[in-house]
Amino acid sequence: MVEHGDSDDVNWNTDDDELAIDNFQFSPSPVHMSATSPNSIQNRISDETVASFVEMGFSTQMIARAIEETAGANMEPMMILETLFNYSASTEASSSKSKVINHFIAMGFPEEHVIKAMQEHGDEDVGEITNALLTYAEVDKLRESEDMNININDDDDDNLYSLSSDDEEDELNNSSNEDRILQALIKMGYLREDAAIAIERCGEDASMEEVVDFICAAQMARQFDEIYAEPDKKELMNNNKKRRTYTETPRKPNTDQLISLPKEMIGFGVPNHPGLMMHRPVPIPDIARGPPFFYYENVAMTPKGVWAKISSHLYDIVPEFVDSKHFCAAARKRGYIHNLPIQNRFQIQPPQHNTIQEAFPLTKRWWPSWDGRTKLNCLLTCIASSRLTEKIREALERYDGEPPLDVQKWVMYECKKWNLVWVGKNKLAPLDADEMEKLLGFPRDHTRGGGISTTDRYKSLGNSFQVDTVAYHLSLLKPLFPNGINVLSLFTGIGGGEVALHRLQIKMNVVVSVEISDANRNILRSFWEQTNQKGILREFKDVQKLDDNTIERLMDEYGGFDLVIGGSPCNNLAGGNRHHRVGLEGEHSSLFFDYCRILEAVRRKARHMRR
DNA sequence: ATAATGATGAGAGACCCA
DNA sequence: TGGGTCTCTCATCATTAT
Numbered sequence: 296m297v298e299h300g301d302s303d304d305v306n307w308n309t310d311d312d313e314l315a316i317d318n319f320q321f322s323p324s325p326v327h328m329s330a331t332s333p334n335s336i337q338n339r340i341s342d343e344t345v346a347s348f349v350e351m352g353f354s355t356q357m358i359a360r361a362i363e364e365t366a367g368a369n370m371e372p373m374m375i376l377e378t379l380f381n382y383s384a385s386t387e388a389s390s391s392k393s394k395v396i397n398h399f400i401a402m403g404f405p406e407e408h409v410i411k412a413m414q415e416h417g418d419e420d421v422g423e424i425t426n427a428l429l430t431y432a433e434v435d436k437l438r439e440s441e442d443m444n445i446n447i448n449d450d451d452d453d454n455l456y457s458l459s460s461d462d463e464e465d466e467l468n469n470s471s472n473e474d475r476i477l478q479a480l481i482k483m484g485y486l487r488e489d490a491a492i493a494i495e496r497c498g499e500d501a502s503m504e505e506v507v508d509f510i511c512a513a514q515m516a517r518q519f520d521e522i523y524a525e526p527d528k529k530e531l532m533n534n535n536k537k538r539r540t541y542t543e544t545p546r547k548p549n550t551d552q553l554i555s556l557p558k559e560m561i562g563f564g565v566p567n568h569p570g571l572m573m574h575r576p577v578p579i580p581d582i583a584r585g586p587p588f589f590y591y592e593n594v595a596m597t598p599k600g601v602w603a604k605i606s607s608h609l610y611d612i613v614p615e616f617v618d619s620k621h622f623c624a625a626a627r628k629r630g631y632i633h634n635l636p637i638q639n640r641f642q643i644q645p646p647q648h649n650t651i652q653e654a655f656p657l658t659k660r661w662w663p664s665w666d667g668r669t670k671l672n673c674l675l676t677c678i679a680s681s682r683l684t685e686k687i688r689e690a691l692e693r694y695d696g697e698p699p700l701d702v703q704k705w706v707m708y709e710c711k712k713w714n715l716v717w718v719g720k721n722k723l724a725p726l727d728a729d730e731m732e733k734l735l736g737f738p739r740d741h742t743r744g745g746g747i748s749t750t751d752r753y754k755s756l757g758n759s760f761q762v763d764t765v766a767y768h769l770s771l772l773k774p775l776f777p778n779g780i781n782v783l784s785l786f787t788g789i790g791g792g793e794v795a796l797h798r799l800q801i802k803m804n805v806v807v808s809v810e811i812s813d814a815n816r817n818i819l820r821s822f823w824e825q826t827n828q829k830g831i832l833r834e835f836k837d838v839q840k841l842d843d844n845t846i847e848r849l850m851d852e853y854g855g856f857d858l859v860i861g862g863s864p865c866n867n868l869a870g871g872n873r874h875h876r877v878g879l880e881g882e883h884s885s886l887f888f889d890y891c892r893i894l895e896a897v898r899r900k901a902r903h904m905r906r
Numbered sequence: 907a908t909a910a911t912g913a914t915g916a917g918a919g920a921c922c923c924a
Numbered sequence: 925t926g927g928g929t930c931t932c933t934c935a936t937c938a939t940t941a942t
Contacts, residue, residue, distance in 0.1 A: 391940090463933090468932090502934070556918090556919075558920080560921095592934095592936060593934085594933080596917085596919080596932080596933060597916070597918095598917070598918085599917085599918075626932085626933095627934080628933085629934085672931095672932065672934060672935080673932080673934075674931080675934070675935075676934065676935065677911095677935075677936095679916095680910080680911055680912065681911090682911080683912090711931085711932080712932090712933095748908080748909060748910090749909080749910080750908095750909060750910060750911095751909090754934095754935095756934090757934055757935090758932095758934045759934075788934095818909085862934085864934090865934050865935090866934085866935065866936090868930050869933065869934060869935060870916080870917065870918080870932070870933030870935090871932095871934080871935040871936090872933090872935040873913095873914055873915055873916075873935070873936065874914085874935075874936050874937075875935085875936075876916080876917080876935085890940075
């Protein structure tokens with residue numbers, strides 16, 4: 296377990312300027328700000344940064360060109376990266392080498408493997424590179440399985456991963472090029488039928504690159520149809536100019552521009568699943584490009600027109616809808632709007648178990664055959680009472696074998712409604728808070744202790760990010776900010792964004808956090824201390840009181856923000872709300888407009904600072 | 907005073923079938 | 925295409941228990 300930091304090192308400094316009265320600063324160690332001070336921007340284009348660009352698959356020539364082109368305006372790594380992504384977005388500008396690298400990385404091969412394979416086999420012979428990558432993967436797999444036998448780091452995990460069968464290995468060794476490509480594609484997560492069709496269409500002599508290109512094109516076309524009911528770019532571009540006066544009453548949603556949810560909520564792609572996109576189907580509008588990065592989150596299933604309105608207030612960026620069931624054993628359908636690149640994302644390790652039974656092995660023994668669930672529903676803020684589970688047990692104990700269908704149906708209804716799991720014979724229980732922490736990707740006991748009641752703990756967890764999902768989206772920041780980042784965290788909650796960055800091993804030089812709940816702020820401070828963060832944690836209570844002057848002063852003090860992250864309250868949008876599901880203008884959910892206001896203030900100040 | 911519990915549906919999308 | 929059915933949802937409030 297994480298050791299607690301030495302409390303003697305903790306300094307509590309009340310802010311002495313005229314900032315909000317509820318603002319204070321937490322600095323567990325002497326401040327290390329030199330890396331991000333405004334005067335050291337030039338230093339950011341370090342060899343390390345260039346190396347990270349190389350690792351991402353950009354050629355040195357491309358990087359040199361991007362630095363040269365960007366140098367006139369400013370020298371921030373993000374701007375250079377933006378230029379680099381623009382190169383790779385345009386097939387003309389993209390060198391064949393980086394294109395090949397990106398292809399393989401997108402297929403799920405580790406970057407270091409791809410680079411190693413290309414060093415050994417050049418960048419022309421895709422077949423040879425593929426063979427090399429498959430060999431590396433096999434070696435890794437073997438090592439992993441050996442490690443698993445001696446390294447049991449999950450105390451409640453009593454089953455090991457199965458090894459690949461001899462048959463499978465033989466197949467890989469002896470098969471034709473066509474079969475090899477098919478196997479490789481299936482391994483990468485593509486559907487067999489998609490892969491087979493692509494190979495057939497491209498011809499048996501087609502290269503790996505051509506086949507993957509074909510599948511990606513087909514998937515993008517499919518996704519495009521699913522996501523966009525009516526993409527009217529012209530109208531969207533016009534809206535860009537007359538938007539963003541957040542003090543005025545919000546516009547009525549344009550019912551002609553309803554955003555429909557995709558059937559499979561995989562956003563721009565999730566690990567181990569077909570449909571990974573190399574580029575956004577609709578590019579980020581120019582107005583939203585450039586630093587700082589921002590990341591906004593809210594529930595996917597809102598009243599009609601809400602996401603269209605949210606998007607229209609966030610530079611008309613198309614939302615990315617993702618269900619966290621692709622990252623853990625519980626569903627969590629959420630929409631995300633961000634201006635982050637989507638290439639070269641990676642998962643935090645180790646990935647979570649993907650089913651209830653794997654995540655909670657002890658339940659397997661008691662799971663009846665007539666309960667077919669493998670995933671939990673969305674983790675909410677309330678849990679079932681003991682009286683309900685007792686009632687169910689009494690009902691089930693009347694029968695020796697399987698209960699009658701109507702009883703099964705009623706039990707399943709309650710199981711799905713309350714996310715119950717089997718913990719004994721005829722015995723169901725709601726998830727405890729520790730289990731919810733695990734599913735959501737938080738360290739054990741993240742929300743435990745410190746005087747928080749169980750009820751409030753459930754409430755905080757139910758309102759939180761799913762860390763693995765968010766981390767996947769933020770992962771590409773890691774090579775961009777080798778010296779750490781400055782974060783403005785709005786509606787911080789229990790710190791899902793911070794935990795994601797920490798698990799990505801992205802150093803947080805400064806976190807300015809805004810969170811209304813005392814209990815949640817305590818949780819974040821506790822996390823900050825327990826993980827021995829070296830950066831500054833500065834806390835505010837109320838987004839409404841965080842005015843433009845305060846934001847500007849903070850940015851002057853810390854040299855700006857690299858990331859603005861937050862999910863605004865969903866109370867008035869969530870389906871579970873019987874009383875006040877009134878939409879974005881509701882009492883709580885309307886704080887979304889403060890997110891927009893603050894984001895725009897940060898961007899305005901950032902532009903000013905660049906000048 | 908605080909914490910736990912029990913009662914309180916509708917809205918939206920997916921799916922099926924005529 | 926349209927209607928019926930099934931499914932799921934970062935919740936709130938009054939009451940009761942501690």
